Amino acid sequence: MAIRHFLTLLDLSPDELRYLIQRAISIKNGLKTHGPTYTPFANRTLAMIFEKSSTRTRVSFETAMAQFGGHALFLSSRDTQLGRGEPIGDTARVLSEMVDAVMIRTFSHQGLEAFASASAVPVINALTDDYHPCQLLADVMTWTELRGSVKDRTAVWIGDGNNMCHSWINAARQFDFRLRICCPEGYEPRQDILDAAGDRVSIVRDPQDAVADADLITTDVWASMGQEEEQAKREADFASLQVTEALLDRAREDVLFLHCLPAHRGEEISTTLLDDPRAVVWQEAGNRLHAQKALLEFLLLGRVEG
Structure with missing residues (x-):
C-alpha cells in the first residue's frame, strides 16, 4: 500500500473522509459494547513528536495505540536531536527505519511538510500554526453522531482566522457544508485558503447575523499558543x-456548540456556556480518541469493513 500522509483534510478524498467518520463511530460503538478487544496494531509503534504542549492530543493518540494493542513513544524537542539542530529530513529517515507512523504537533507547517517528504511511514499533523485537521475529524464526527449528515448544513466560526479556522474552511470544502466566518477586521483567514473554498465560505462581521439559522457554532481562544503577548x-x-x-x-x-478546548470562560465564551445542553464539547473531546483510531487504522491498514 502506498504511503499516505495526513497533513490537512485535503490529503484525503471526500469519500475517504466520510468513510473515516463512519468508521470512527463504528469503532466507538464497538468499544462501548465490547471494550478494547479489537487490537490490530500488535507490535506497531507510533512516534509522537511534541514541540507544542498538549492534553487531548497526547492522551488520545497514546490511548488509541494502547487500545489497538500497539505502543506510542512521546518525544519532545528536548528529548531528541531535533532540539540540537539535526535536519528534519534526517530525523524523518531515521524514525522511518524504526516506527510505523509519526504524529507531529509543531509550529511550522512547512517543517511538517519537509518531514513528511522525507518519511517512509505515514505522518499525521497533530497541529501546526496553519492547520489542525485531527480536531476537525472529531468535530465532524460529533456533528454527524448528533445530527446526521452535515452536507448542506450551516456552521459558523466565531473568532480568529487561525489554524482551526483554516481547517474548518477545508472541512466545508470536503464535507460540502456552508461555513460563515465571523472575525474582526485584520484577523481574517489566509486569502488563498478562503479563495479555494469558493462560495461555500463567507465572512460575516456581525455575530448576530452570522449565527442566524445556523446548525452549529464553534469558536476558539482569542490568543493561541505563541500569541500570549497579544x-x-x-x-x-x-x-x-x-x-x-x-x-x-x-x-x-x-x-450545537463546539470548542476544541481548552476554553477561557469569560473570554471567548460566557462563564456558563459549557453547562448549556447545546454545548457538546466533552463528547467532542472524547471523539478525538475514536476519530484518530480510525485515521491510524486507515493509514496503516487501509479500509476495514464492519
Missing part, C-alpha cells in the same frame, strides 16, 4: 465576539 490587544479586538447562551438562541433550535 492577549490584551486581542481581548479588546474580539470583545464583541463572545459566544453566549443568548447568541445560541438566535441560531436554529437544535444548534
